[in-house]
Amino acid sequence: MKENYMVCNCKQVSYFAILDALHEHENFDNVLAAFESVKEVTHCSTGCGGCHDKVMAVISELLSQ
Numbered sequence: 294m295k296e297n298y299m300v301c302n303c304k305q306v307s308y309f310a311i312l313d314a315l316h317e318h319e320n321f322d323n324v325l326a327a328f329e330s331v332k333e334v335t336h337c338s339t340g341c342g343g344c345h346d347k348v349m350a351v352i353s354e355l356l357s358q
């Protein structure tokens with residue numbers, strides 16, 4: 294099992310929070326759409342925006358599993 298860690302410090306959004314948010318998402322082949330819905334659910338990447346690439350990387354990783 295993968296360990297949890299903070300992906301977005303501004304909004305305190307963890308790896309598992311992104312994983313949970315993705316479960317509510319239907320369209321698994323569109324990373325950008327997935328990013329938008331994860332953003333909506335968790336508010337990650339709505340602060341400084343510095344975690345954008347990290348969030349995208351986590352989503353791509355989770356979607357490719």
Ligand code: FES
Pocket residue numbers: 300301302303304337338339340341342343344345
């Ligand atoms: S670290 Fe995610 S918005 Fe700042």
